[in-house]
Amino acid sequence: MTGTTIRSELHLPRYLREDDAHRTPVAFEGYRSTGLRAPLRAPVDLPHRLTEVTGPLLGEGRVTAADADLTRQHDGEPQGQRIIVHGRVLDSGGKPVPHTLVEVWQANAGGRYRHVVDNWPSPLDPNFTGLGRTLTDGEGRYEFTTIRPGAYPWGNHDNAWRPAHIHFSLFGTAFTQRLVTQMYFPDDPLFFQDPIFNAIPEAARPLAISRFDYERTVPNWALAFEWDIVLRGKDQTPFETEDDGDIA
Amino acid sequence: MAQLRTTPSATIGPFLAIGLTWDDGPYVVAPDAPDAIWLRGTVFDGNGDVVPDAMVETWQADPDGGFDHPDDPRGAAAFPGFRGFGRAYTVDGGQYAICTLKPGRVPDGEGGLQAPHVDVSVFARGILDRVVTRIYFADEAEANAEDVVLRSLPDDAARRTLIARPTDDGYRLDIHLQGDRETVFFAV
Numbered sequence: 001m002t003g004t005t006i007r008s009e010l011h012l013p014r015y016l017r018e019d020d021a022h023r024t025p026v027a028f029e030g031y032r033s034t035g036l037r038a039p040l041r042a043p044v045d046l047p048h049r050l051t052e053v054t055g056p057l058l059g060e061g062r063v064t065a066a067d068a069d070l071t072r073q074h075d076g077e078p079q080g081q082r083i084i085v086h087g088r089v090l091d092s093g094g095k096p097v098p099h100t101l102v103e104v105w106q107a108n109a110g111g112r113y114r115h116v117v118d119n120w121p122s123p124l125d126p127n128f129t130g131l132g133r134t135l136t137d138g139e140g141r142y143e144f145t146t147i148r149p150g151a152y153p154w155g156n157h158d159n160a161w162r163p164a165h166i167h168f169s170l171f172g173t174a175f176t177q178r179l180v181t182q183m184y185f186p187d188d189p190l191f192f193q194d195p196i197f198n199a200i201p202e203a204a205r206p207l208a209i210s211r212f213d214y215e216r217t218v219p220n221w222a223l224a225f226e227w228d229i230v231l232r233g234k235d236q237t238p239f240e241t242e243d244d245g246d247i248a
Numbered sequence: 249m250a251q252l253r254t255t256p257s258a259t260i261g262p263f264l265a266i267g268l269t270w271d272d273g274p275y276v277v278a279p280d281a282p283d284a285i286w287l288r289g290t291v292f293d294g295n296g297d298v299v300p301d302a303m304v305e306t307w308q309a310d311p312d313g314g315f316d317h318p319d320d321p322r323g324a325a326a327f328p329g330f331r332g333f334g335r336a337y338t339v340d341g342g343q344y345a346i347c348t349l350k351p352g353r354v355p356d357g358e359g360g361l362q363a364p365h366v367d368v369s370v371f372a373r374g375i376l377d378r379v380v381t382r383i384y385f386a387d388e389a390e391a392n393a394e395d396v397v398l399r400s401l402p403d404d405a406a407r408r409t410l411i412a413r414p415t416d417d418g419y420r421l422d423i424h425l426q427g428d429r430e431t432v433f434f435a436v
Contacts, residue, residue: 010321010357016251017435024256024376031259033374036294037425039433044401046380046434050354051367054317055307056333062270092252105267113263117301131267167261169268174319175307175367176436180378182258196258199376204256230252 012053013234015176016092022204030195032156048176055175059101059135068134070106070146078128080109080147084216084224085183088140089170091233096140097177102229103169104132104144111150111164120153145222151190163190163197170229177231184209185225257378260371262301265337269303273335276306276348281329283311285418287346287383291338291370294426298342302372304423306334306346306383308365313352322355344423350385356396363391363398370423379433383421384411406432 017023027038046052071077085104089097107113107130110122114129128147136142149164165182172178184197186209191197200208207230216224260268277284287306291299309315309332314325316332334346353361366383384392392398392411401407409431412419424431 009359010355012321012357013319015436018254022253022256024258026375026377026379028376031374031376034376035374036297037299037372037374038376039379039430040294040426041430041433043379043433043435046397046436048436049357049362050315050320051307051309051362051365052436053319054315056331057317058333090252092254094250094252103267105263107263113266115263115266117262129266133267167258167264167267169260173317175369178305178369178378179255179257180260180371181255182261196376200256200258204253207253207255208258228255230254232254233251 010050012048012050013174014048015053015174015232016235017232021201024200024204028195028199030157031199052175055173055177056171057173058171059099062101063133063135068132068144070128070130070132070144073129074127076127078108078125078147082145082222083148084143084145084218084222085166085210085227086141086143086213086216086224087227087229089136089142089172089229089231090140091172091177091231093233093236095233096136097172097231098136098138098140100136100173101171102134102136102142104166106130106146106166107149107152109147109150111152122150122152148185148223156195157193160193161190163188163194168229170231172231179229179231181229182208183227186210186212257376259373259376260303262373264301264303264371265339268335269337270335273337274346276308276331276334276346277329279347281349283349284347285350287348287366287412287419287421288415289344289412289421289423290342291344291372291423292342292425292427296427298338299372299425300338300342302338302342302344302370304336304338304344304346305369305371306348307367308332308348309351309354311349311352313354353391358396360394360396361391363388363395365395365397370425375425379425380436381423381431381433382410383419385419386411386413401432
């Protein structure tokens with residue numbers, strides 16, 4: 001991994017940057033809408049200064065305990081397979097990220113989003129919105145109760161289907177750590193034709209797939225999946241030159 | 249200690265409005281706060297068409313140049329009523345609008361001061377990882393001329409893509425994801 005910093009009299013942390021072989025590129029040829037939207041020029045390196053090593057510490061007052069259960073936001077229960085999705089939010093040094101906001105959104109069991117733009121012929125579920133929020137606990141753990149989302153078709157290519165996924169948004173504690181991503185389910189037969197999944201370099205794809213977690217299933221109630229999320233961590237090695245540090 | 253690989257990013261997709269558009273998202277401060285300004289602009293794609301499904305997030309210092317954050321070695325500085333963070337959704341004709349206070353100058357870590365600036369993340373369908381830019385202010389010419397980040401850019405044309413112009417109620421800066429006027433984006 002590499003990171004960039006400056007010789008600073010402020011002694012700021014430096015956040016490591018994942019190498020290209022393990023990082024999703026901003027554009028991907030097979031994903032059509034990147035064509036006019038992903039910037040074409042190489043980004044300019046921005047060494048981490050005060051604005052980059054700080055960030056919003058949101059949460060208290062923004063979530064209630066009920067926000068973590070997507071099956072209890074309406075009068076009745078949603079259709080579909082009830083599941084628990086849980087895991088830890090860590091940094092790349094293995095340190096838990098406590099009390100950080102985790103936001104999720106997803107399609108219903110039939111693969112339909114409650115959104116005006118989504119109008120494919122699969123019914124909305126009056127008992128499912130598809131929005132959840134929680135804060136990690138003191139050890140960086142999070143847990144949602146929801147239903148397993150369905151796959152859905154989209155117009156990217158002929159007979160294109162998105163594999164089932166849950167969208168995640170995380171802040172960590174610094175602007176550099178911000179992450180928006182998608183969690184997939186194990187052994188999805190639709191992976192092979194999905195450009196959003198395949199845009200992830202092959203070596204990093206397993207990190208986007210949750211693990212079926214029999215230990216955490218609840219008898220007569222819910223299946224369970226475990227997914228740890230790793231945000232960029234601080235470089236722990238003292239640096240000695242004013243140049244960009246390339247570290248192993 | 250062994251490093252863990254970071255979780256790969258993915259596009260925010262077209263349906264972010266289910267989960268990520270907070271009612272108070274655009275309000276870094278309340279609109280009736282003294283000295284509140286609106287940062288506005290339109291997000292354009294490579295055809296010059298507006299991008300009506302992007303999320304624009306901002307993070308910035310308070311008017312005194314402080315951050316309410318434990319990793320600021322100068323000490324965490326609370327500024328009452330000020331969140332530092334803004335989140336806007338461009339559903340209204342590709343426009344973002346953030347109600348905030350103009351940031352103060354912040355040390356650059358090299359003995360100088362950065363010009364007032366706002367860090368910006370843009371997320372959208374068709375972008376697989378967030379893209380990062382900064383907003384600077386046209387009426388801070390002297391500070392801008394001293395700013396290490398602006399000075400690191402190749403030319404004035406590049407710098408201009410980051411400099412917001414004063415308006416009736418604040419400042420305006422359009423974001424061009426591609427094209428002749430492609431905004432300067434940063435690798436953080």
